Amino acid sequence: MEVIVAKTAGFCFGVKRAVDEVYNQIRTGRKPVYTYGPIIHNQQVVDELSAKGVKVIRSEEELSHIHEGTIIIRSHGVPKRIQELMEKSGADVVDATCPFVKKIHHIAEEAGKHGDVLIIVGDPDHPEVQGIMGWTDGEVHVVRDADEMEKFELKPGSHAVIVSQTTYNKRKFEELVDIFMKKEYICNVNNTVCSATDKRQTEAREIASKVDAMVVIGGRHSSNTQKLYQICSEECTHTYFIETLVDLDMKPFQSFSRVGITAGASTPKSIIEEVTLMSEEMNVEENDFEKMLNESFKTVHNGEVVEGTVIDVKPDQAILNIGTKADGILTRNEYSNDNSLDLTTVIHVGDKMEVKVMKMNDSEGQTLVTYKRLAAEKGNKRLEEAFENGEVLKAKVVRVLNGGLSVNVEGARVFIPASLVSDTYEKDLNKYMDQEIEFKVIEFNPRRRRIIGDRKQLVVAEKKKAQEELFSRIHVGDVVEGTVKNITDFGAFIDLGGADGLLHISEMSWGRVDNPRSIVSVGDKIKVLIKDIKGDRIALSLKFEDQNPWLTAADKYAAGTIVTGKVARMTDFGAFVELEPGIDALLHVSQISREHVNKPSDVLSVGQEITAKIVDFNAQDRKISLSMKALENDREADEPMQRLEVPADALAGQDDKDE
Ligand code: F3S
Secondary structure, three states, X not given: OEEEXXXXXXXXXXXXXXXXXXXXXXXXXXXXXXXXXXXXXXXXXXXXXXXXXOEEEOOHHHHOOOOOOEEEEOOOOOOHHHHHHHHHOOOEEEEOOOHHHXXXXXXXXXXXXXXXXXXXXXXXXXXXXXXXXXXXXXXXXXXXXXXXXXXXXXXXXXXXXXXXXXXXXXXXXXXXXXXHHOOOOEEEEOOOOOHHHHHHHHHHHHHHOOOOEEEEEOOOOOHHHHHHHXXXXXXXXXXXXXXXXHHOOOHHHHHOOEEEEEEOOOOOHHHHHXXXXXXXXXXXXXXXXXXHHHHHOOOOOOOOEEEEEEEEEXXXXXXXXXXXXXXXXXXXXXXXXXXXXXXXXXXXOOOEEEEEEEEEEHHHOEEEEEOHHHHHHXXXXXXXXXXXXXXXXXXXXXXXXXXXXXXXXXOEEEEEEHHHOOOOOOOOHHHHOOOEEEEEEEEEXXXXXXXXXXXXXXXXXXXXXXXXXXXXXXXXXXXXXXXXEEEEOOEEEEEOOOOEEEEEHHHOOOOOOOOHHHOOOOOOEEEEEEEEEEOOEEEEEOOOHHHOHHHOHHXXXXXXXXXXXXXXXEOOOEEEEEEEOOEEEEEEHHHOOOOOOOOHHHOOOOOOEEEEEEEEEEOOOOEEEEEHHHHHHHHHHHHHHHHHOOOHHHHHHHHHHHO
């Protein structure tokens, strides 16, 4: 299989300059280092920078809280007002706006000074366009396409200045300018489409038109990569859009004889090289007999492991004598995944190293070698053993990807998909970064770069073991300690260490509970009573028998006692009155008043405090009956007696008269 890699693939001048500046500030700048917006549309690079402490400022509001460190303006640029805010913040400001974009800012600023109307051809939502808009004080319009340009009108006598977004299609920009010129306005046209974009698109179209399959590498949200994908798809039906090698299924590639590769302006070289190498390795696997035969005449072959002696080291590459006419070149990317590693700190002249030959290039006197991949192969052997033996491995998480985790086992990478990280859905995988985790290898296919790990099965097995241990230990009636894990409207789930039990709202107190959150909070450690166990379901309770209010109720609520309580709820036949938490008494509708009451809610309301007489106490059924009517009757019976009460001295006087 022939692999054609676009010369224009990957970082453009402006993006490379901005990314290099971030690494430079990581080494030398005031900390913390910030970028205003993600430095590029590439999650892998953004994640890697985040791991090195680079923070992303996502809004003007966030910017207002920053008063130290270094703020880097990315290649898209920012509006003038934002730049001024940065300069006043107290942090150092490093302007990595691409010089081509800066030139447009200058045109915009001049247009504003002369009272000219600025027309930007581009996407109004793109940060570059928003940045340009913020450099003119005058009238500004963004025109997205030919339709909008047809409808566009200016006030008579206006003078216009036209610029384009740098990544706009050159041909389309010219079409829009033609439409505008027909309107006969006075205007000054500046074609600011970046030639890097144009060249990248032209080359991608050219390659796509002559290959069997085309691979476009770049961030899903990168507009220039999306555009490349669209162009390549028009020319080649087998066009694949991938972010990293992990997204690429190599299976269909066995039937292709020519494959093209291009990449968006935000795609790091290392990812392009990985995909290229993988495609080239397919060559060897295909047993291209003729090529193998040719290579057999060389002193060393692609893929051969050789020992070399380091004869020179620079921060980004080392040169090795590998015993052939051409020296071995070991680049930083082929030594480590750390893009900022200074090789002089880890490799020294005279060191002996085992490396693998990647590519012979005698015409330029160079042989590209890799240390990283050889280490990965050794790691692969370890992974293969672990896969065959079902061994549990422990390794560090080195990258958090969109769809899972990447762990490093002796230089080899294992991908653990998000669905296999845990037994529950993990919203944010970042907490695993740099953590050592255990897992099993469940798929080992290094040829297709599919080495898949599974942590979930270990978590499930561990929980099952803990669950079995818990069920063998607990019995109905036991009091155990647990932690409140989750609260719902109907109760709370308590983690008992191996399984969760349900503490239903009705079991939270002897009294009435309206909201479980008024009794427990997530994280509380509480002692609970095991009320019931059915299969793997455990019912819990906080109604401990020694606190049961009915134990002392007979003393407090004997028939004839006058009590006060609050109406807790009502039915058509009566009202339930809470005498104390856990003890409700029934006030039957017929016992509310001596007058006829149709239904309790006609004369009572929930929460109302009432006084009544206990007319029945049934200890066996735990029922208490109240009567307000009886109380009224008692009062009336007392009243005539009170009316007949006569002072003693008056009675004495009467006796005298009688005498
Ligand atoms: Fe600059 Fe052109 Fe890249 S404008 S950021 S070099 S696409």
